[in-house]
């Protein structure tokens with residue numbers, strides 16, 4: 241459960257710094273603003289490396305699992321260059337999708353942000369990039385995602401124990417937000433496979449992850465698939481660290497920042 245103080249802090253920071261209003265239902269994740277802003281700013285660096293060649297035309301992002309807060313679209317569309325950003329946010333949980341729509345509307349961002357409540361069909365039951373691509377011209381400049389980190393409730397309890405915390409302190413969200421079959425690694429590996437489908441036209445695919453070891457496994461997988469164009473980063477806020485990976489089938493190359501943390505990847509031929 242999210243605590244009242246967490247929720248008030250997030251709401252106050254969003255109001256003070258971005259003039260955003262946010263409501264989150266009980267039992268859903270309360271996003272920490274600095275970490276979410278870090279990820280949005282990294283996306284900006286990926287799209288406009290060295291802040292050169294900033295295009296005049298709008299950029300369109302796909303936020304996979306936007307949550308009740310729709311935090312990434314709201315933040316991006318409140319940046320100083322907000323006129324550039326447009327978003328589609330997908331969400332598999334009906335209550336979160338409903339709140340995401342309300343949060344977009346409350347901030348008058350409907351012209352820039354579309355929320356889609358998505359579900360898995362029998363034909364794509366393992367996919368994680370769930371969005372109809374019926375329009376042959378539809379394309380995204382980037383995707384972003386904060387996947388459920390854990391594979392089971394036991395894993396959440398283990399993680400709390402390792403951090404010497406009570407079990408419910410690492411689990412502030414609903415099961416759908418925190419747990420996915422196989423954990424974050426399986427989610428992102430599936431996303432890589434989805435990204436290889438012909439109909440997912442996107443310049444950069446990205447995801448945040450909660451464990452450094454996951455990044456190593458993802459990189460190994462990308463290399464095995466001969467996807468050589470990828471970039472890594474880490475987000476550090478106080479004692480909390482998160483990592484993120486981006487990969488592309490395009491020709492844009494990013495500066496290598498992986499040297500800023502140690503990544504142990506077995507030798508690959």
Ligand SMILES: C[S@@+](CC[C@H](N)C(=O)[O-])C[C@H]1O[C@@H](n2cnc3c(N)ncnc32)[C@H](O)[C@@H]1O
Nearest residue numbers: 271305306307330331332333368386387416417
């Ligand atoms: C960890 S929460 C992240 C919420 C929000 N983006 C944030 O960063 O605070 C993961 C979200 O992804 C949603 N989700 C899980 N699988 C999904 C999928 N394949 N497509 C869309 N949403 C999904 C969950 O319901 C949950 O809201």
